[in-house]
């Protein structure tokens with residue numbers, strides 16, 4: 264396997280015979296298609312397909328660009344035999360089965376900042392709409408009623424805004440609310456006190472937020488912890504007259520409990536941009552007084568849509584054409600500038616991983632990836648992922664850099680990353696050590712001319728070899744005549760030797776022989792090699 268093969272789905276990212284094919288399956292700013300085409304991808308824009316229709320065509324594509332409408336289920340992924348990358352022009356990826364995509368080695372990326380301001384502004388707009396009953400006042404006025412006395416609003420100044428979730432969007436909402444002279448309290452277990460101070464907001468626990476907030480706005484993803492975070496019980500803990508805004512995800516608020524609380528007057532107003540079931544064509548909430556809704560419009564401004572469309576097209580093209588990885592949710596980042604520098608290292612890492620994978624028997628407790636010298640200046644995450652891909656590919660062909668770290672975790676492998684900045688015998692080195700019941704052993708390699716991967720140490724023995732194609736690995740007692748005997752065996756078996764690499768602990772001690780051969784070594788030849796005097800181990804290797 265060469266460097267390219269580790270990048271995604273064992274396919275040659277960046278070295279396509281034909282242009283990579285991308286499908287845009289949701290409505291997206293046309294500049295996305297333009298960028299894909301300009302960057303060298305073939306792009307189809309086919310929106311509104313049913314899952315069955317999408318399943319029928321997805322097999323042709325290397326990339327899939329989506330928003331929130333396309334559901335990328337396990338069933339779709341099963342049919343996506345060429346797919347390498349899914350790009351979400353937006354933030355939420357709850358419409359993508361990420362574990363399944365990872366298991367299949369497909370990179371999933373999003374554009375985490377492109378629509379944050381727009382969505383924060385929508386939350387603020389909905390807050391004003393609730394405070395001044397704008398939709399109802401508009402409908403009444405346009406119906407010719409002029410009900411000046413019916414609509415009595417509330418001021419935002421000096422009111423307390425409760426933020427549930429203070430990440431990208433939540434913190435922009437906080438900033439705008441502070442500008443409106445509101446007081447902002449936030450519940451977010453991952454918000455540090457320093458960040459709260461920097462934002463000028465008060466970090467509180469959920470119960471305190473519920474008790475103090477005049478307005479509550481939600482800005483968390485939908486997770487097992489956040490689902491129904493505004494449950495019937497929690498809504499009951501809110502201040503009477505509270506107003507609730509959800510521009511994050513349907514399912515954060517219990518819709519039935521919200522309806523009851525609006526009907527009883529405990530909640531004075533609620534605005535939902537997102538619903539448990541979307542598209543929400545019907546809901547018990549529709550028609551409830553003081554209820555405002557929009558059809559998942561949080562990100563729908565021309566500015567945000569251009570941002571996310573351009574970003575997703577650039578990120579996906581980078582990945583497909585150069586191997587650069589940005590904003591991936593299931594793979595370490597790798598810039599388009601870094602990718603070419605890292606490429607030979609990843610090739611080396613993958614070969615070393617593969618070598619230890621092929622030579623290791625029994626269950627593995629730990630794998631350590633040690634970089635030394637120049638290699639320490641690079642992003643270690645892709646190097647580690649490449650080692651794991653090489654190691655695990657011995658067990659399954661479908662392993663690549665995306666799914667290898669997940670598989671390693673699933674298999675209970677402890678993965679360590681160690682850096683030693685000073686140079687040793689080589690200006691740059693990657694060492695892979697594995698710990699099994701039999702003890703800890705390592706292999707190490709360097710780059711010749713900064714680009715050619717070479718093995719330089721094998722289980723404590725110095726040996727210099729290129730790991731490529733079919734190879735034969737022999738451990739034997741260093742003794743005269745051995746090389747002649749192995750040469751004769753291979754010659755008589757019509758196996759041509761390409762390179763011959765020898766190393767030994769000391770004269771007369773344990774020696775290793777790594778041969779590259781022009782054809783696979785049959786089991787019968789390995790048997791005969793094992794029967795030669797002094798041979799302790801003989802194996803065929805493939806790279």
Ligand SMILES: NC(=O)c1ccc[n+]([C@@H]2O[C@H](COP(=O)([O-])OP(=O)(O)OC[C@H]3O[C@@H](n4cnc5c(N)ncnc54)[C@H](O)[C@@H]3O)[C@@H](O)[C@H]2O)c1
Pocket residue numbers: 354355356375378379382427428429430431432433450451452453454482483484485486488489510511512536537559560561562563
């Ligand atoms: N309506 C729309 O069109 C629209 C547009 C963009 C984003 N969104 C959604 O808005 C949400 C927020 O997006 P973001 O970019 O701010 O995400 P983010 O990841 O930057 O922030 C999410 C925050 O939620 C916090 N959080 C996680 N679990 C929590 C918990 N149990 N309790 C409280 N806080 C918790 C995290 O610590 C983080 O700070 C996402 O669900 C996203 O999909 C909706």
Ligand SMILES: O=C(O)[C@H](O)COP(=O)(O)O
Pocket residue numbers: 330331332352353354355356378559560561562563
């Ligand atoms: O997570 C997001 O980015 C928003 O929910 C926007 O979704 P959309 O792209 O379907 O408008």
